[in-house]
Amino acid sequence: MALLAAAGAISIARGAVADTRGGERSAIARAAALDGVAFVSASLASARQELLQGNAPPSIAQRDGELLERTVGSERLVTRLVPFEDETFFQAEAGKLGMEDITDDMLKRILASAAVELSPTQFRARAGLHALEAVDATSAALLPFLTRYASEPMIDGEGDPRVLLAESLDDVSTRRLREVGGDALLRVAARAFADSEGDSKSFESRVVRALRAEAVEVEEWDAALLALSGVDGDRVNGRVSVQFAPSEVLGAIEGIGVERGARIVEERALLSLDERRGCAWLVSHGILTPEEFVAVASRCTARCLQWRFSIEAGYEPLDVAPKDERFTARNTARFDCVIDFADATPRLALLRDTSMRGAFAAIATQRSATTAETAPIEEKLDSTDMTASKILDPEIADNEKMKFTEVTFTIPKFSSANEGESDKMAVPTTPSRPLGSHAVGRWVSSGTPRSTPPRVER
Numbered sequence: 001m002a003l004l005a006a007a008g009a010i011s012i013a014r015g016a017v018a019d020t021r022g023g024e025r026s027a028i029a030r031a032a033a034l035d036g037v038a039f040v041s042a043s044l045a046s047a048r049q050e051l052l053q054g055n056a057p058p059s060i061a062q063r064d065g066e067l068l069e070r071t072v073g074s075e076r077l078v079t080r081l082v083p084f085e086d087e088t089f090f091q092a093e094a095g096k097l098g099m100e101d102i103t104d105d106m107l108k109r110i111l112a113s114a115a116v117e118l119s120p121t122q123f124r125a126r127a128g129l130h131a132l133e134a135v136d137a138t139s140a141a142l143l144p145f146l147t148r149y150a151s152e153p154m155i156d157g158e159g160d161p162r163v164l165l166a167e168s169l170d171d172v173s174t175r176r177l178r179e180v181g182g183d184a185l186l187r188v189a190a191r192a193f194a195d196s197e198g199d200s201k202s203f204e205s206r207v208v209r210a211l212r213a214e215a216v217e218v219e220e221w222d223a224a225l226l227a228l229s230g231v232d233g234d235r236v237n238g239r240v241s242v243q244f245a246p247s248e249v250l251g252a253i254e255g256i257g258v259e260r261g262a263r264i265v266e267e268r269a270l271l272s273l274d275e276r277r278g279c280a281w282l283v284s285h286g287i288l289t290p291e292e293f294v295a296v297a298s299r300c301t302a303r304c305l306q307w308r309f310s311i312e313a314g315y316e317p318l319d320v321a322p323k324d325e326r327f328t329a330r331n332t333a334r335f336d337c338v339i340d341f342a343d344a345t346p347r348l349a350l351l352r353d354t355s356m357r358g359a360f361a362a363i364a365t366q367r368s369a370t371t372a373e374t375a376p377i378e379e380k381l382d383s384t385d386m387t388a389s390k391i392l393d394p395e396i397a398d399n400e401k402m403k404f405t406e407v408t409f410t411i412p413k414f415s416s417a418n419e420g421e422s423d424k425m426a427v428p429t430t431p432s433r434p435l436g437s438h439a440v441g442r443w444v445s446s447g448t449p450r451s452t453p454p455r456v457e458r
Contacts, residue, residue, distance in 0.1 A: 025315065029077065030333035030355070032313035036067050036079035037351065040309060041339050045346045052157050054243050054276040054302040057090045065089055067311075075315045082310035082334065084144075092244035093338060094304035096147035097252060101238045106252045113248040114141040145249055149308075149349045152239040152301050153342035154229045157277055162229035165193040165203065180227045181220060188214050188224055201238065203230020204297040212290055222278025225297070235342065239301035242279055243268055255296040256288075263287055278302050305341045306349060310334060 043060045044051070050058070061067055065081035081089040097106060104120040111118055116138055118126075126138075154162045163173045169189070177185045191210035192203065207228055211221050240249060242264055250261030267285050268276075275281040279300045282288045288296065314332030338350035 025331040026333065029313045029315065029331045030353075032068065032070070032077055032079045033311050033333040033335050036081075036311040036313060037335055037337055037348075039067055039079075040081070040311065040337075041346050041348075044307065044339065044341065048341050048344070048346075049159070051303060051305055051341055052155070052159055053273075054278075056092075056244070057307055061089060071318070072315065074318060076318055077313065078316055079311065079313040082312050084310075089309055091144070091308040092241055092304035093147045093150040093306035093308055094152070094239065094241040094301060095244035095246065095249060096145055096150060097240060097249055098150055098237050099146055099148050102146070103254070106254065109252040110142070110145045110248065113252070114145060116141055144246065145252075147306075149306050149338045149340070150239070150304070151235040151237050151306070151340075151342065153235050153305060154231060154233065155342070156226045159344070163189070163227055164232060165189055165206075165228060165230045167193060177227060180223050181216070184214055184216055185224055185227070188216065189228055192228065192230070201231065201236055202298040203228070204300075205294050206230065208290075208294045208297045212294075218280050218284050218290075221280040221283075222302075225278060225280075238299065240299060241302060241304045242282065242300050243276060243302055244304050253296060253299050255292060255299070260287055276302060306338055307341070308336070308338045308350075310336050310354070 040060065044057050047055075047058050061081050065083060066078055067081060068079040070077045083089055084091055097110060102110075107120040107123065111120065111123060116123070118138070156162055163169065163177055166173075169177070169186075174186065177189060181188070188207065188210040191213055192206040195206040195209060197206065197209075204225055207225055207230075208221065211224055216224065240253060242250065247258070247261045247265045250256050250264050251258035253261070256264070264282070264287060267281075267287065271281060275284075279297070279302050280293075282296075282300075283290055283293050312332055312334045333353070333355045336350065336352045336354050337348065340347040340349045
């Protein structure tokens with residue numbers, strides 16, 4: 001509660017000084033960070049076709065991740081992407097295991113890989129809606145491996161809806177499947193629909209079984225898998241991108257394992273553009289047998305359309321030093337974001353103000369240090385004989401008329417709390433927007449977005 005009260009007091013204080021110079025600078029930095037969110041969204045939206053084909057987001061930043069800058073007197077207001085621990089600016093949410101349908105066995109492997117000393121049951125008990133976004137060591141360790149934002153859209157590599165498996169197809173669907181794979185694909189669709197093994201969410205496995213039954217070449221499997229759908233809906237969860245998942249995530253998938261997960265990471269760097277569009281290369285490269293691929297086909301995807309990144313904006317001197325000696329920006333604002341490009345118009349799946357995360361982390365670190373310092377004292381007290389016969393003169397201790405009252409002292413401890421987040425987030429109008437070639441209102445931009453800013457789900 002103390003930490004929550006402190007957070008509330010800080011928020012009130014920031015609002016109270018909005019008309020002061022420092023408060024105004026903070027507000028401008030926050031708006032500049034939101035400009036960066038719009039800039040990144042527009043830039044990646046223009047590359048959506050590449051994302052649909054299984055590629056990573058293009059490079060849109062200059063040195064140190066800089067996106068936008070504006071000179072303010074003897075300083076410059078800089079908006080930049082914040083790198084993750086692996087020095088990349090974007091993190092694939094589809095390269096993680098979804099919290100919605102992860103099994104206890106898979107979760108146990110991830111917890112072990114992240115060196116988190118919790119059982120699956122303990123983790124599920126603490127995992128609220130935003131547990132992975134909390135300011136603590138556990139959340140930081142698990143964020144590269146677990147997600148709540150990934151989903152596979154039921155669209156093909158061109159962004160068109162897939163053909164839903166049905167007993168009879170209309171003329172449009174029939175003509176489309178015949179264009180993709182001829183009459184053989186029509187027979188595959190009929191077989192896959194008639195396959196009663198598994199549920200609708202495991203339709204990829206049904207399609208692979210049908211492809212094998214029709215003796216379709218492995219090189220043609222990807223086209224069929226992208227053309228067909230067994231889910232009467234827009235999306236399906238539980239698919240992990242074999243192009244972007246780390247070996248720890250791939251190794252946790254039942255049917256792949258640690259050794260094959262490591263091999264997938266090695267092999268995918270050598271793939272052709274056509275191979276990157278699907279998952280059939282797991283068979284053609286000899287990593288999985290056709291039978292093994294049937295078992296994991298409904299767990300895998302090639303692409304990722306939900307990407308995480310962090311934006312930071314703050315004031316720096318004009319003569320800022322290189323990155324390793326960079327001046328710490330003042331009046332900084334920071335947002336953690338996940339943008340979903342499954343639809344033609346990008347959607348902000350997560351927009352979270354984490355400007356105070358450093359303060360919360362410092363408090364957590366101070367608490368850990370305080371606990372570490374008091375632990376030896378507590379151990380010493382527990383191991384010390386504090387009876388009257390030991391601490392008093394023997395003659396006094398033996399006096400039956402002396403009465404001692406036992407007093408227990410409790411060392412106070414700080415309470416902790418996760419950083420709050422509003423269910424509804426209003427995004428203020430940003431002071432500038434990317435316009436034309438390298439012109440962004442009063443900003444100088446490092447890239448040229450070609451689409452519109454994202455919308456925010458309310």
